[in-house]
Amino acid sequence: MKKKKTVYVCSECGASFPTWSGKCSSCNQWNTLVEEVAIPKKSSGTVKTGSYSKPKPITQAREERKYERVSTGIKTLDEALGGGVVTGQVILVSGEPGIGKSTLLLQVASNLSNEKKVLYITGEESAHQVYVRGERIGALNDNLYILAETNLETIINAIEQENPDFIILDSVQTIYSSELESAAGSVSQVREVSGKITEIAKSKGISSIVVGQVTKEGSIAGPKVLEHIVDTVAQFEGERGHAYRILKIIKNRFGAAGELAVFSMKDSGLEEVSNPSSFFLSERPEGESGSVIFPFTEGSKPVLVEVQALVSKTVYAVPQRKAQGIDLNRLSIILAILEKEARFFLKDRDVFINVVGGLHIKEPAVDLAVALAIASSFKNVPVPKNVAVFGELGLTGEIRSVHYTEMRIKEAKRFGFDKILIPSGSSIDDKNVIPVKNLSQALKVLEY
Numbered sequence: 001m002k003k004k005k006t007v008y009v010c011s012e013c014g015a016s017f018p019t020w021s022g023k024c025s026s027c028n029q030w031n032t033l034v035e036e037v038a039i040p041k042k043s044s045g046t047v048k049t050g051s052y053s054k055p056k057p058i059t060q061a062r063e064e065r066k067y068e069r070v071s072t073g074i075k076t077l078d079e080a081l082g083g084g085v086v087t088g089q090v091i092l093v094s095g096e097p098g099i100g101k102s103t104l105l106l107q108v109a110s111n112l113s114n115e116k117k118v119l120y121i122t123g124e125e126s127a128h129q130v131y132v133r134g135e136r137i138g139a140l141n142d143n144l145y146i147l148a149e150t151n152l153e154t155i156i157n158a159i160e161q162e163n164p165d166f167i168i169l170d171s172v173q174t175i176y177s178s179e180l181e182s183a184a185g186s187v188s189q190v191r192e193v194s195g196k197i198t199e200i201a202k203s204k205g206i207s208s209i210v211v212g213q214v215t216k217e218g219s220i221a222g223p224k225v226l227e228h229i230v231d232t233v234a235q236f237e238g239e240r241g242h243a244y245r246i247l248k249i250i251k252n253r254f255g256a257a258g259e260l261a262v263f264s265m266k267d268s269g270l271e272e273v274s275n276p277s278s279f280f281l282s283e284r285p286e287g288e289s290g291s292v293i294f295p296f297t298e299g300s301k302p303v304l305v306e307v308q309a310l311v312s313k314t315v316y317a318v319p320q321r322k323a324q325g326i327d328l329n330r331l332s333i334i335l336a337i338l339e340k341e342a343r344f345f346l347k348d349r350d351v352f353i354n355v356v357g358g359l360h361i362k363e364p365a366v367d368l369a370v371a372l373a374i375a376s377s378f379k380n381v382p383v384p385k386n387v388a389v390f391g392e393l394g395l396t397g398e399i400r401s402v403h404y405t406e407m408r409i410k411e412a413k414r415f416g417f418d419k420i421l422i423p424s425g426s427s428i429d430d431k432n433v434i435p436v437k438n439l440s441q442a443l444k445v446l447e448y
Contacts, residue, residue, distance in 0.1 A: 073111025082255020095236030258298030325355025
């Protein structure tokens with residue numbers, strides 16, 4: 001009997017190696033190599049040279065057709081996806097366990113089944129469990145079919161037989177192919193399952209939503225190829241202790257990335273929040289120091305969020321620096337700028353930052369809001385309630401221009417903010433706008 005050959009595959013990037021090592025030399029991640037049985041390559045035979053796809057100039061590559069979009073029945077979700085789901089589109093949805101992914105997708109499946117034939121494939125629950133949840137949220141429809149199965153070949157056979165218009169697969173890490181000897185959720189299985197589902201979706205024009213589990217660090221489990229082959233990647237965020245949920249579009253081949261949809265968790269399922277700004281500002285404290293409004297945007301839809309800071313006398317030898325919603329390294333840089341440029345002595349103070357609503361903001365435009373929130377808490381002087389700010393801080397204290405300036409101003413004015421601090425590099429003539437050149441000037445405007 002021929003001995004099986006094993007290889008070691010990186011669970012992060014999918015690179016394979018003949019021997020195990022603690023660090024993947026391809027992506028430089030530690031402890032990511034897992035042992036798998038090597039699959040022998042099939043002989044492709046002689047390559048035919050008689051026929052091939054003839055290349056053509058890019059000017060002749062235009063196709064006179066428009067993508068047909070189907071509404072999910074949830075307006076904010078359609079807007080985040082660019083107008084709905086495109087025929088043959090493959091969407092990857094990821095998020096923490098218990099965040100509400102299955103609930104949202106069952107609601108979407110029920111809405112779609114009013115006009116389309118939908119196949120809901122679950123590898124994590126039984127058909128009865130899905131029925132119970134569907135009964136609770138009112139998502140029962142005769143045109144919605146449930147298949148509780150984990151074998152890929154059986155699933156593909158069911159798709160061939162039923163010929164649905166829409167597929168929901170929950171989740172890709174629970175499905176396995178009997179042609180591979182590795183366990184479900186391994187690098188090779190995830191690659192095979194996602195590849196087959198994408199292939200059948202594209203060849204038959206079946207729109208598909210695939211659920212992807214996340215690692216303890218919060219990234220999508222499995223190799224990066226999973227994110228590359230799908231058309232859209234959506235991250236479902238929020239904390240289980242709060243009612244809000246945020247669906248953020250990270251990648252989208254049929255629309256703009258960075259769009260988001262906000263939902264509120266109810267007993268009857270997820271309810272869309274049509275006006276996220278008012279939702280995030282509804283519980284803002286009045287007359288309290290350390291609170292600043294920041295017009296946040298990653299896509300074409302700005303949202304007003306509250307940035308809070310708490311500066312208190314430390315009782316430890318080393319002061320604490322905690323940040324929820326922004327990068328901790330960025331907070332350290334902002335604190336250093338405040339100490340050097342504004343003469344704020346913070347070496348004996350604990351500093352805590354929180355972006356209200358569970359959003360994680362990566363754009364540098366939040367720098368000025370964080371700095372002014374810290375200054376407000378340090379001085380114990382509230383920022384006026386009609387003030388909104390945005391801008392990137394440079395290491396010398398200058399405030400640099402950011403994108404979507406006019407859209408941010410428009411959203412802030414819509415909610416009554418008539419004093420908006422923006423970078424001086426933005427040439428906008430508006431009586432409600434106050435251009436500031438550096439951090440010292442911004443602090444002077446607020447009289448800190």
